[in-house]
Amino acid sequence: MEFDFLFIDWLGKPVWMWLSFFGLVLAILAFDLGVLHKENKEINVVESLKLSVLYISLGLAFGGWVWWYIGADAGMAYITGFVVEKTLALDNVFVIALIFSFFAVPRLYQHRVLFWGILGVIVLRAIMIGVGATLVAEFAWLLYIFAAFLIFTGLKMLVMEESEPDIANNALVRFMRRRFNVTETHHGEHFFVRQADPKTGKLIWFITPLFMALVLVEVADVIFAVDSVPAIFAITTDPFLVYTSNIFAILGLRALYFALAAMIHRFRYLKPALALVLIFIGSKVFVADMLGLEKFPAALSLGVTFAIIAGGVVWSLVKTRKDEVEV
Structure with missing residues (x-):
């Protein structure tokens, strides 16, 4: 039949499921860019929280469909x-805030960088996954290597102090400044502009600080994917579940960014909780093997993960509130 190809298995799922997912993502991005942010404007905390609720709801609704159509374990x-x-994306928010601060990106244009950054993430995560x-x-x-890496990463997060990234001395920033023509100031929402060459007077292309910020945001995501991709593979090896959960979580990141950037200090104690989650996710691969289980019970995995993260969030909010009162 004409549409038989839609039912061909691709990476464990019919082609129509993948096409439907990509169509949904494109529709969400088109709605975001064409309706919600048709005009450049600053996104305040209240709007950021409303958009975040919308994106989280969409992600959970897709999870509900997965539960209904594929099964409870999935x-x-x-x-x-x-x-x-x-x-895990909370760490990414902190780094993005540092990048925007270093390049003095106006709040008016931060959403533009995050939007195009998400498009890059969709492609890069697809390749990595x-x-x-x-x-x-x-x-x-290799699954055991991923698990061991997660345990090591979690233990390192618990015992080592993380230093703030030195963006000024970042090798990529120095490379771009050395190899490309870079403007000293921003030029509105433009990533590239044509200006007169200081030596010849001819019009040549320059990259703007906004484009440099975009490049660093993309690189930051690749670095964070080194943790998040093995983590999700330790939860499930189904490529469809791995990719869709990743993308739906990241889709709402730029919406949540503007709220989190304003109160990231309130999540000071979430880092240990994240470390414990990584250790747990890595350990359960070995535990399931030792107990002779085909895989660790999905319900128990979800319950423990949610409990650790919820505990970290609540403790952070309570503890930082006390600190502010003491100050």
Whole structure:
């Protein structure tokens, strides 16, 4: 039949499921850019929170569909991955705030950088997850390497103080300034502008600080994906669940950014909770193997993950409130 190709299996799921997901993501992005942010404007905390609720609702609604259509275990695996990725994204918010501060990106244009950054993330995560899924399917022992890496990363987060990234001395920033023509100031929402060459007077292309900020935001996501991609593979090896939970969690990141950037200090004690989550996710791979289980119970995995993260959030909010009162 004419549409038989829609039912061909691709990475464990029919093609129509993948096309439907990509169509949904494109519709969300088109609605965001064409309706919600048709004109450049600053996004305040209240609007940021409203948009975040919308994106989280969409992500959870998709998880509800996964639960109904694929099964309860798949639904719980998706929601666990969604929660973990959403929480890990908090670190990304901190780094993005530093990047915007360093390049003095006006709040008016921050959404533009985040929007195009999300498009890059969709492609980069697809490549990383596709490669990861292929390797895990071919070499099952890699899952144990991922698990061990997560345990090591979690332990390192617990015992080591993280230093603030030195953006001024970042190798990529120095490379771009050395190899490309870079304007000293922003030029509105433009990533590239044509200006007169100081030496010849001819019009040549320059990159703006806004474009440099975009490049660093993309690189930051690749770095954070080193933690988040192994984490989701330790939860489920189904490429569809891995990718969709990742993308839905990240889609709402730019909406949540403007609220989180204003109160990131209130989540001071979430880092230990994240470390414990990574240790738990990595450990359960080995625990399931030792107990002779095909996989760790999805309901228990979701419950423990949610409890740790919720505990970290509540403790952070309570503790920082006390600190502010003492000050």
